[in-house]
Amino acid sequence: MNKENNLYTLIYASVLVILVALALTLTSDFLRPRQAKNEAFDKMRQILASLNIPTTHANVQSKYNSAIVETYCVDREGNKVEGTAFEIEVAGELRKPTEERKYPVFEALIDGNKKYVLSLYGAGLWGPIWGFISLDADKNTVYGASFGHEGETPGLGAEIETQDFAQRFQGKQIFDHQGRFKSIAIVKAGKSVQGQDYVDGISGGTITSKGVDAMLHSCMEAYVPFLTKE
Amino acid sequence: MKDIKETFSSPINKNNPITVQMLGICSALAVTSKLEPSIVMGIALTAVVAFSNVILSLLRNTIPNRIRIIVQLVIVAALVTIVNEILKAYAYDVSKQLSVFVGLIITNCIVMGRLEAFALGNKPWPAFVDGVGNGLGYAIILVIVGFFRELLGSGSLFGFQIIPNKIYEWGYENNGLMILPPMAMIIIACIIWIQKSKQS
Numbered sequence: 382m383n384k385e386n387n388l389y390t391l392i393y394a395s396v397l398v399i400l401v402a403l404a405l406t407l408t409s410d411f412l413r414p415r416q417a418k419n420e421a422f423d424k425m426r427q428i429l430a431s432l433n434i435p436t437t438h439a440n441v442q443s444k445y446n447s448a449i450v451e452t453y454c455v456d457r458e459g460n461k462v463e464g465t466a467f468e469i470e471v472a473g474e475l476r477k478p479t480e481e482r483k484y485p486v487f488e489a490l491i492d493g494n495k496k497y498v499l500s501l502y503g504a505g506l507w508g509p510i511w512g513f514i515s516l517d518a519d520k521n522t523v524y525g526a527s528f529g530h531e532g533e534t535p536g537l538g539a540e541i542e543t544q545d546f547a548q549r550f551q552g553k554q555i556f557d558h559q560g561r562f563k564s565i566a567i568v569k570a571g572k573s574v575q576g577q578d579y580v581d582g583i584s585g586g587t588i589t590s591k592g593v594d595a596m597l598h599s600c601m602e603a604y605v606p607f608l609t610k611e
Numbered sequence: 612m613k614d615i616k617e618t619f620s621s622p623i624n625k626n627n628p629i630t631v632q633m634l635g636i637c638s639a640l641a642v643t644s645k646l647e648p649s650i651v652m653g654i655a656l657t658a659v660v661a662f663s664n665v666i667l668s669l670l671r672n673t674i675p676n677r678i679r680i681i682v683q684l685v686i687v688a689a690l691v692t693i694v695n696e697i698l699k700a701y702a703y704d705v706s707k708q709l710s711v712f713v714g715l716i717i718t719n720c721i722v723m724g725r726l727e728a729f730a731l732g733n734k735p736w737p738a739f740v741d742g743v744g745n746g747l748g749y750a751i752i753l754v755i756v757g758f759f760r761e762l763l764g765s766g767s768l769f770g771f772q773i774i775p776n777k778i779y780e781w782g783y784e785n786n787g788l789m790i791l792p793p794m795a796m797i798i799i800a801c802i803i804w805i806q807k808s809k810q811s
Contacts (some may be wrong), residue, residue, distance in 0.1 A: 383672075384673070384675050385675055385677065389675060390675040391675070393673070393675055393678070393682075394678055394681070394682075397682060397686075398685065401685055401689040404693070405689060405692055405693065406696075407694075408693050408696050409696055412696050412697065412699070412700040415700040416696070416699045416700045416703075419700065419703035420703075422703075423703060423707075426809070438703075438704070485711065486792070494650070500701065516691060522754060529720055531710070532710055532711055589800060
């Protein structure tokens with residue numbers, strides 16, 4: 382048979398591609414439940430990290446269950462609405478019209494004190510960045526934070542994922558003395574900014590740091606009605 | 612039999628893909644800041660090279676020459692995707708650390724190089740051995756680099772602290788440069804230096 386004629390080449394390519402597609406579908410279908418579980422665990426770990434609770438793969442579920450006492454969603458006006466907070470992807474919500482968006486809130490009880498964990502999502506230099514930030518019962522002072530990214534530069538932008546960076550946010554306040562929402566600014570190391578709390582950014586990761594700054598502002602702003610509600 | 616042995620051992624030492632052929636350097640720099648991802652990356656690449664070699668070798672007499680490279684790419688891409696999915700299911704944390712670099716095995720020159728140079732002209736068994744040999748040759752270098760970078764950069768191995776606190780109290784400090792990719796380049800260069808001076 383002539384291997385070089387067009388018909389053979391076409392059929393060969395088609396059969397190959399179909400077989401490969403089949404193999405990939407089967408693999409993906411087979412592994413999907415396990416992956417989904419891993420992703421859920423990972424999300425719990427990040428939420429707990431924002432509450433300064435270290436976890437391992439083995440104990441994350443039990444620690445999550447004991448720390449998080451209530452989860453719910455809030456809308457743009459700060460009212461509680463239907464929805465499972467854990468399953469809400471902020472990325473997806475941001476694509477909806479403002480009135481339809483739901484923002485997840487996780488309430489935690491740490492040593493008898495109530496904490497609120499808010500969900501963040503934004504853009505870094507190479508791809509999406511996200512995070513969780515926890516506030517004290519006054520809904521103003523930051524208790525802890527954790528950040529994640531898809532593909533920021535290792536050693537530079539990717540440093541936002543480190544505990545060292547997340548810890549810089551502890552104790553900062555997101556409202557000023559008059560109760561106006563100010564967010565937390567990220568500035569170049571050594572610089573300062575008037576009228577709001579700030580933390581040092583990552584040197585060499587300026588665009589990622591700016592991304593975190595913008596993410597904090599835009600995402601926390603959406604929670605302001607909820608945070609200022611009595 | 613001697614040929615098979617030679618096929619296996621040559622890429623591990625005297626024809627090593629990284630230190631002699633200078634292939635796959637990019638991922639060797641990127642994933643070796645810790646020992647664990649280095650090992651996982653080594654295993655992942657070994658699996659991909661070995662199995663793509665076997666599959667290509669089985670298909671070698673049927674592939675139309677004109678679409679040879681495309682066929683290779685499709686098979687490599689499929690295998691890499693499968694490896695990536697398996698890592699996500701069974702080693703999620705490591706797969707997060709490796710991030711894009713597992714996917715980038717597709718473009719790793721070692722894989723395509725072995726397919727073109729060996730699998731297309733040999734039977735499946737030698738092709739498999741050649742794949743494993745090259746994968747291990749790559750993995751060994753990654754493990755050596757990962758070992759020194761984690762030990763000197765973080766004072767730990769597999770995430771466990773190795774260097775006792777006592778030594779830190781005496782004024783020893785972790786070398787931050789070790790964590791950064793340039794140091795991987797320097798370590799690889801040292802390995803090449805040692806290897807070359809032994810061979811000549």
